[in-house]
Amino acid sequence: MLKIVLISTYEMGRQPFGLASPAAWLRADGHEVTCVDLACSPLPRASVAEADLVAFYLPMHTATRLAVNVIEKVRALNPRVQLCCFGLYAPMNEPYLRELGIHAILGGEFEQGLLDLAGRLGRGSNGQPPLISLDRQQFLTPDRAGLPSLTRYAKLLVNGEERIAGYTEASRGCKHLCRHCPVVPVYNGVFRVVERKVVLEDIRQQVAAGAQHITFGDPDFFNGPGHAAAIVESLHAEHPSITYDVTIKIEHLLRHRELLPVLKRTGCLFVTSAAESIEDAVLEKLAKGHTRADFVEAVRIVRESGLTLAPTLVTFTPWTTWDGYRELLQLLVDLDLVENVGPIQLAMRLLIPAGSRLLELPEIRELAGPFDPAALSHQWRHRDPKLDQLCADIQKLIQHEERRKATRSEIFGRIWELANGRPPDFQLASRATIPYLNEPWYC
Numbered sequence: 097m098l099k100i101v102l103i104s105t106y107e108m109g110r111q112p113f114g115l116a117s118p119a120a121w122l123r124a125d126g127h128e129v130t131c132v133d134l135a136c137s138p139l140p141r142a143s144v145a146e147a148d149l150v151a152f153y154l155p156m157h158t159a160t161r162l163a164v165n166v167i168e169k170v171r172a173l174n175p176r177v178q179l180c181c182f183g184l185y186a187p188m189n190e191p192y193l194r195e196l197g198i199h200a201i202l203g204g205e206f207e208q209g210l211l212d213l214a215g216r217l218g219r220g221s222n223g224q225p226p227l228i229s230l231d232r233q234q235f236l237t238p239d240r241a242g243l244p245s246l247t248r249y250a251k252l253l254v255n256g257e258e259r260i261a262g263y264t265e266a267s268r269g270c271k272h273l274c275r276h277c278p279v280v281p282v283y284n285g286v287f288r289v290v291e292r293k294v295v296l297e298d299i300r301q302q303v304a305a306g307a308q309h310i311t312f313g314d315p316d317f318f319n320g321p322g323h324a325a326a327i328v329e330s331l332h333a334e335h336p337s338i339t340y341d342v343t344i345k346i347e348h349l350l351r352h353r354e355l356l357p358v359l360k361r362t363g364c365l366f367v368t369s370a371a372e373s374i375e376d377a378v379l380e381k382l383a384k385g386h387t388r389a390d391f392v393e394a395v396r397i398v399r400e401s402g403l404t405l406a407p408t409l410v411t412f413t414p415w416t417t418w419d420g421y422r423e424l425l426q427l428l429v430d431l432d433l434v435e436n437v438g439p440i441q442l443a444m445r446l447l448i449p450a451g452s453r454l455l456e457l458p459e460i461r462e463l464a465g466p467f468d469p470a471a472l473s474h475q476w477r478h479r480d481p482k483l484d485q486l487c488a489d490i491q492k493l494i495q496h497e498e499r500r501k502a503t504r505s506e507i508f509g510r511i512w513e514l515a516n517g518r519p520p521d522f523q524l525a526s527r528a529t530i531p532y533l534n535e536p537w538y539c
């Protein structure tokens with residue numbers, strides 16, 4: 097049996113499901129597995145030096161960039177080790193990862209692939225399981241042994257109180273094909289559910305470990321609305337004091353609006369939703385499946401149901417204009433959403449990863465440079481360099497203001513001033529009642 101080290105570099109302040117789930121599969125097969133979350137702990141040099149296989153979990157862009165440096169360190173510590181990258185960003189960056197010396201790359205439903213890889217290595221064979229597998233899997237309850245305690249991760253902030261947050265996934269992939277979305281090049285319109293009993297057992301073990309709130313990390317919780325509703329009903333019946341949050345696209349919020357009271361009744365505190373833009377022309381380019389009017393309607397119905405909407409945005413795109421940016425800020429004020437939006441959302445720049453459907457658009461192909469391995473994306477510049485500068489200035493401002501613990505309203509006021517050249521002529525009140533997780537969002 098193999099000695100395996102599973103490494104996560106960053107998962108947005110969450111205890112990594114992407115380590116705990118494959119750890120359960122590999123341990124059940126008799127392998128000795130060490131889970132390492134480098135966001136909380138140092139690289140265990142001794143375990144790495146002795147390992148037969150080191151596998152990096154790459155669920156997102158930042159995690160992948162961070163992993164690049166660690167891969168070199170691991171190779172230096174253990175030159176004979178087999179290296180694997182798995183998760184959403186692994187197959188997208190296959191050529192680059194191979195150049196870095198990665199032997200096996202697994203995307204999509206990766207647990208079976210990791211198990212097969214370990215089996216092959218144990219038999220002395222080196223073959224690569226399929227690059228992307230969308231085969232349905234019988235999930236096992238994630239094995240969280242050896243991961244840092246939940247208290248080390250992002251907390252839920254609500255009403256001036258901090259609550260310990262856990263994290264699970266009830267589905268992966270997505271049935272939609274939004275052009276800018278990193279899920280699409282891998283899942284291509286397919287989603288896969290994690291069995292209800294597995295999700296509930298995972299929640300049960302995290303509640304036993306102190307979780308008071310659960311984040312469902314599904315790309316879209318309402319891809320399978322029946323599955324989602326059954327899970328939250330059971331969750332609430334078993335743990336009536338546990339709250340949770342979910343991510344649901346605007347289109348699904350409108351289509352399944354009858355389920356919003358169910359979310360509210362079962363302990364949902366907030367719904368993250370990828371609004372992305374308030375301009376219909378941009379939403380069409382991104383193939384988001386909703387309009388500005390839909391967004392405004394979603395704000396209304398979510399609020400009416402007693403839930404908080406946390407919109408996410410792609411604020412700086414090749415189509416962004418000064419007027420459009422200022423109008424976005426104004427709309428957030430008009431809709432009373434200033435406190436609902438994480439400041440980093442106001443400085444998000446469109447990312448064009450390898451294989452992105454954005455490259456279908458002639459204007460993007462024209463603007464985007466070749467794939468840049470250092471940035472793990474195709475770089476682009478706005479035709480108006482002052483808008484690129486505005487984005488950079490806002491990013492710097494947010495970092496500075498967050499270090500000095502400024503409120504979201506205070507940061508918004510400073511951003512408004514940068515974008516409009518004058519301070520806001522209205523008062524923004526901070527609201528401790530808006531719940532959010534205290535980890536800024538980096539994709």
Ligand code: SF4
Nearest residue numbers: 270272273274277315
């Ligand atoms: S709905 Fe969300 S997860 Fe699905 S493709 Fe669109 S952006 Fe991606």
